[in-house]
Each structure stands twice: as structure tokens, then as C-alpha cells.
Amino acid sequence: MTTTRKHSRGSWAVTVPLVLGALYCLLPVAWVLVAASKSGSTLFTSFTFAPGDALADNVAELSAYRDGLYWRWMANTALYAGGGALLSALLSGMAGYALAKYRFAGRAVIFNVLLGGVLVPAVVLAIPQYLLLSKVGLTDTYWSVLLPSIVSPYGIYLSRIYAAAAVPDEVVEAARTDGAGEFRTFRSVAMPMMVPGLITVFLFQFVAIWNNFLLPFIMLADDGRFPMTVGLYTLLNQGATAPALYSLVITGSLLSIVPLVALFLSLQRYWRIDLLSGSVKS
Amino acid sequence: MRRPSLTKTLTMSAVALLGAGLLTACTAEDDGAEAPAGDVELSFWSWVPEIEKAVDTWNAAHPDIHVTLSKQAGGGDLVTKLLTANQAGNPPDLVQAEYQSLPTLVSNNVLADIAEQAAPVKDQFADGVWQQVSLGTESVYAIPQDAGPMMFYYRADLFDEYGLTVPTTWDGFAEAARELRGKDDKKYLTTFSATDPGWFAGLAQQAGAAWWGIEGEAWRVSINDAATRKVADYWGGLVAEGAVSGQPMYTPEWNKALNDGTLLTWPSAVWAPAVLETSAPDTKGKWAMAPMPQWTAGENKTGNWGGSSTGVTELSKHKDAAVQFATWLNTDPVATELLVTGGGIYPAARAAQTGPALQKPPAFFPEQADFWTVAQQAADTAAGVTWGPNVNVTYDTYRDAFAKAITDKTPFSGALDAVQQATVDDMTKNGFTVAA
């Protein structure tokens, strides 16, 4: 069972630095909130942090743009991020578990090569990935964004380190001794213990894909498949001679933060799971 | 065991999501009616606001040629995306192409030569505009859509307040700039932006510059010719002495400056009213428009800033149908009306320049009854332009070099030389024949 730490006396000394950090991080986010509440005509004329009263109007205007295309973009983003992060967490979890709990030929090489993937930024990979995927006719499809999003060297590293720390060898051995197969051991014994780590990988990959721009920008031609990042970018760049739709973009950005916050809040409880202590001889 | 159902939940969610994704991927063809078999399907990339209305009108009237619009982000990004798609073999049938990107696109075999199909509409456009889509050759690579002749916008009310006269020459402009700084050191007559090379190119065109030209089988590159040097040093001098500002355009600060009167004028193009409406809403009705200041008193020359066209791709399987749509879009009165009212563009087709949408002055300039008359005069006299095959390199170097010149307070002609050098180097490196 989760042990909750109930304290009757908190300490402000340790809380204050955190609050200061929180305020620092919140400042630009507060700007997005305030700016989204302003109508277009007061955006550049009022004091930067003076709130307006046009939030509902802005949201309505955004929804009306091309018959609700923004919400289609949000649904696309949820698909890319949810599907991609889920698959990524699964794959990374399996890979991390294997790298942490087994000794096998090529382990170091495989890990180093996988990690080396971080060395190559998306800017460099985007165009070659596009050209390669177009050879199999996958460009401008949902898969063209999902598949590259599943690969996460950082997620594999995170899973490895978490598996090493959270899954004691004794537990794995115990399961093996009981006759469980490797995959069953992973699924029933190790994975539940790795949940906080997997949740972290899921969350990070979710946010990374949610906010990813370059990959879908290159891969997708049909604007009905755009994620929000690319969609909002088109609103901001309506050509050199047309005004940018500032209010719509800011409102759209605010709305895109909301699901991420909700996700983060709902996943928080998984970080409170304590480790099993039952089957381990201490 | 801790939550064995978690694994099940996760797996089931994964399956559900994947299933949904697959389903959507397979069935996510274009919204709207599928064109019946035997008819033509065209794909069109554009960014012009509300161009979907024009596309819908076409589709309603032409069930046999169905155009699917995909709205992309404008500017240089689209060129890269287009080049990459073309390289992979799947570009759209129709593209919105800014004039300065046409040689790049042609050089990369993206655009088809539609001279034959486009011949009937050639005389509907001014020569200067047609030159931009024919690259000065016999071929035609796109149908012109809009034009961006440059003119001068100023705050009439603030000019009265500070006792300034509307400059008709650049010398007069410089005097007015200094006079304003003397009267109020918090205001500037205008700003020189290092982030907008197209603006500078237009001003250079006004002075008679021709940055690229084709001589036989070779390119001539003369970005730092005498005319452009004159323009560069003029502005460099003004920035160095503090008579005009050096801040970039299209930033929140610039928007605020236009709105609260920190900047009194904006040398810009015919599409400026819509931008002013978004950036400086408090100043409605306070602006006026006049022809651009001239280098020689009494002249009537101007340049171009912006403007785009509709091109047909080489890999398109329905070129004739595509040209049919492109021609309709840019010359038909109904279509051009929609483009003007929705997209805020100034049409390149001469007949459309006197169309119904342009009978009243723009909403932001309610007092200026002759707005469109002056605009059409400017459009007629706007210089023709030949763009080179690596305008993106030129523009990129411009941004770096002029920004540095502003911060280092060095002469702008030095920056100009850097731009010339970079352009020539890039062309030679790629194998273009450059005349010495």
C-alpha cells in the first residue's frame, strides 16, 4: 500500500525556494493566459500583464476558424502523442529491462548505439526520414508521424536506470525459480515495479510529440492531419503580406497546454507508488 | 501483486489507440465529396487567407475538376517542403509561389512550363508582373496572383502635430526624419529592418537596381550595383546618425510603436492596410497613403514588395486542368473578388484592379477616397524584376550582414558587398554560370 506522508508541520524554509522556482517558471505561462484573454485589438496596446475579458470570444473565434479545424488538429495531436508515447513507453520499458537485468553479448554496444541516437538532432533526420518513408509510400499519413516518434533513446536510458534501481534481481530470480517464463516475469513482476519510470517515459514522450513541429511539418501535406503545432504555425505565417492571426495562435497555444497539465496531474499519483518489499529478503 | 490490471489497461489502450489510428489513417481521405471516377483530382498548396472560399466556388461550378486545398504556412518554409516533396516524387498539382522563389523552383524542376496554356491571359497582366513569372524568357512558370507595389504610409495627424510636410523625395524624407528627432527624441520617422530583405529589394528596385539578369547563357549578379549602393548608404547614414530606428519589423515592439505613434511612417506596399489593422488598431483613420518618395523630384517610380503566383508542378498528371484552375483563380472576376475581400491581396490582373471590391477605400483608410487609384498607378509603374536562382541565400545573408552593420554601426555598403559575395559564391559553388 502507498505510505502517505502526513505531516502536521510543514516547513517554509524548504518550500520557499520551490515556490520561487515555480513563480519563475510560471511567468511566461501566465503571459499566455493573460494574452489569450485579450481581444486582438488590445494585444499590443495594453500593459503586458493586464488581463482582458475576451477569452470566451477568442475561443469561439478559434473554433469557428474553418469549421473547427483547430479541434481536428487537437484530436490529431492526441493521437500522435497518446499513441506514440504509449508505444514508446512499452518499447523503452522492454528495452530498458533487457539492458538492466540481463547480461548478454553486445549489451554495451547496443546500448551505446541506441544512446548515440541522441547525438543526431531532428533537424538532421527530418529530411532523410521523409525521403526514406516516401519510398514506401507512407508520407502524409498518420504513421509517418507515429513511427519516428516511438523511437526514444532517452526513454530507453531512463527505463534502464529505473529497472536497475526498482526491480531487484532477487525478485526476478524468485519468479524464475517459480517457473515463470521471461516475458511473464517482465509483464507480471517487473513492469508493475517499473511503473513510475514508465510513466515518466510516457509523459516525456507525450509532451515531446505533443510539441513536436519539425517532423509533422515535413511529413504531412494534408492540413487535416496536422497536429496543433503545425496548424498554429500556419495561422502565424499566413504569408508575407497578410497579418498574422495573433489572437488565434495564442488562444490555441493556451488550449494546447491544458491537456498536458491535466495529463501531468492525473499521472502524478503513479509517482507515489512505493516499491514492493514483500518478496525480497532484506 | 500491485495492480495487475494496469498492464491490461495499458495494453488495451494501446490496441484501441492503434486501431483508431489505423482506421483514421485508412479512411482519412479528404473531407467533402469524392470526385466521381473519370474526373480530375487536383491538390493545391496555398496560404492565402480565405482562399478556401474561392476553391469551394470552383468546385461547385466544376464537378469534373475537383481541387483539394491544403493550407500551409507561407514563406521560405513552404519552398523547402515543396522541394523535398518534389524530390520524393509527390508534390501537389498546384502551388502558391512567391515571385522570388520561382527561379529556385524552376531550377529544381518543380514547376512546369505552361507558356502554351497560359498564352491567352498574358495581356491581362502588366509587363512588370508578367516578367516575374516568365523570368524574362519565353517560358511561363506560373500565373500571377497578386502584386505588391510599394507606397508610403504616414500618420497624417502626427505630421500635422509636428509640422512636417509629406516628403516627395528621399532628401526630403531625411530632412523630415532629422526634424522629428529634433522635436521629440522618443519618436522616429521610421525604422530600417534587417529582417525584411524583400522591403530593401523593393526600395532598390525603385532606384533602378537589377540584382540579377540573364545574359545569354550566364547569370549576371550585381546586387551591389550603383543604384543599390546609393540606397544602402542612404539608409545606413540615417541609422548611424540615429535619424531612423534600427529595430526589426513584425515584432510586438514594432506593433506597439506603430500603434502609439513612436513610428510615424511605414514605407510599405499595397497590402499594408490589413497589417496595420492588426498591429495598430487604435490608429484607424489616422493614416494616409502617398506615393513613395523619389530619388529625383518629379519622377514616378516604385518597386515591389511581395506578391505571389499560382504554379503548376512538373510532376502533375493533370497539367491542363491545373492551368485551367490557376487561370480562373487569378483572372475570373468572381475569384479575384473573393481573393481581394478574403485574402486582402491586391490582384495582379488589371481588370480586377478596378473591380467592385476596390471601389471603396480600405476600411483602415476611410478618408482616402483615391487609395486604389494611387495604388493602380503605382502598380503600373512598378519596376520589373528578374529574380535569381538562390534568392534564399541572398536574403539569408542580408539578414545577417545588415543586422551586424546596424549593431556595429558600420556602413551598409559593406554589408551589401557581403551579400553580393555570398550570392556569387553560392552560385559558382553550385555550378551556375556567372558572368564575371
Next chain:
Amino acid sequence: MTKARRRGTHKPRIAPYAFLAPAIVLFTLLVLVPIGYAAYLSLRKVKVSGLGLGRNARTEIFAGLENYREALTDGDLWSGALRVLGYGLVLIPTMLGLALLFALLLDHPKTRMRRFTRISIFLPYAVPAVIASLLWGFLYLPAVSPLNRILAELGLPEPNVLDTGSVFYAVANIGLWGGVGFNMVVLFTALRAIPPELYEQARIDGCSEWQIATRIKIPLLFPALIMTTVFTMIATLQVFSEPVTLRPLSNSISSSWTPLMKVYQDAFARNDIYSAAATSVVIAFLTLVLSFGFLRLVAARAFAQERS
């Protein structure tokens, strides 16, 4: 017992390979092959003939090491690299120090407002980059910045953080703001993996939280800290989006202010994927040397929890 004991048999283990297979397959197809293709492209270039406007005027030819020679002799690239090193020296200790501090504080038994601070510090990671230029424009540009307004009210001089001298720190600030939450969550997750029994005993024995943090938690966090440093180092050497964000707002950031910006310019603005490929190989190589060098230095601590 109906099942024979397997201990002692040398049955070849395919399990680890099976677990790794999906990741490896996808990685090979979507990362290794594109990298290989990019490396291939770095040895090529485009040759145009004459005016370049004809149908077949453009061909791709073998260029040998020409792209590399150009990249390595480009002064802008090296000054950008130097700038990025300085950027890393400033940013990495600050960011990781703060992330570690916040993670430890969140793990402290007496901290209040955990939920609020945790989600607030994470929030920057959620803000989409599409509005970054607008957002930071409003916060940095003197005419609209609330900071300048407050300073003006107080009669203090108003700085322009986008001037040449301070734009470096303006960029670093964005990087710090965006990255501290991410690293904090990673370190916090690692902290959560530590069995509490390890320091419950110390608590009962009367150790202060500070001692627990410095003597128990931080040493146990070394693997996470080291790898977080390496990843932050790599991300910093690849810094790209923060300066690109500020570029339209300032005259002080060139298109090759950092090496990766140059790669982006080449690939996406100049349509020269070949130079971009060569430059990125150079950058990747230097990053590899630096990060693996660092890892070598601290190798022993990196995977302390696994039997090696």
C-alpha cells in the same frame, strides 16, 4: 517438483534480444538508416549547368570531402561552436543544480505546496514553441516588457536584454526556464526509486534531512545525475530553438549563431542538404567526443546499481 531446476544449464538466452527487438528494429529503420543516408549525402553535392533553368540542368554528383572541407574552414561555424561551449558552461551547472535542488526539496518530508510547485516547474516544458517568439518578445523587448515598465516606474535604467552584450544570457534564460522542469522530474523519479528504508533508519538515528540528502540521496543519484549531465550537455551543444526564437526580435543573433542553426539554415532555408549533412556529421562527432569523454571520466559511478 514437476519442473526441473534450470540452474546450472547454459541455455542461450534469447529473451533479452527479444525484448530489445522492437526498439532496435525501429531505431535501425528510422534513425540509423537516415543517418547513413545523411552521411551519404554529405559526400555529394548538386551541380548545375549553365543557367540552371532547363529541364535537366541539375544533377547530383559525388563531391568527396568538399563539404567537410568547407564546414571545417568556416569561421562562423567555429565561433558558433565556441559560443555554444561557453553557453554550456553557464547553463549546465545552473540548470542541473536547480533541478537537483528542486528534486531534493520535493522529496523532503516537510515540503508544502508540493503539487503546485511540481506542476508549475514542469509547465514550461508544455508551452509550445510556435508562440515562443511572441511570448519572449513580449517579455524581453523594452517597449512591451513588464520588467522594463517596473524599472521605469522605479526610475531605474531600462536594459535591452536583446543587445549584443546580454543576448547570450537572454537565450540561456530561455534554455534554463524550459529545461529545469524536465530535469527535475527525471531526478525526482530517480529519487523515488530509492527504497525509503535506506534513509528511514538514518532518520530514526537522528540525521538531519540535509545530511540524508548529501550523504545518502545524492550519492545514490550519481548515475542519474551523470547521465542527466550527459544528456543536457548533448542538448546544449545542439542548442537551436532558443536562439531561433529570439532571432526575429534582435539584430544580435546571426543565422549561424550556433552550429545547429547553421545546419538548419543550410537544410531548410538554403535548400543545401549536402552542406547541412556534412556540418551535422562534424557536430555529431564533436558531441560524441565530448560526451563520451565526460562519461569515461565518471564511468565507475554511472551504473553502480548493476552488477557489471
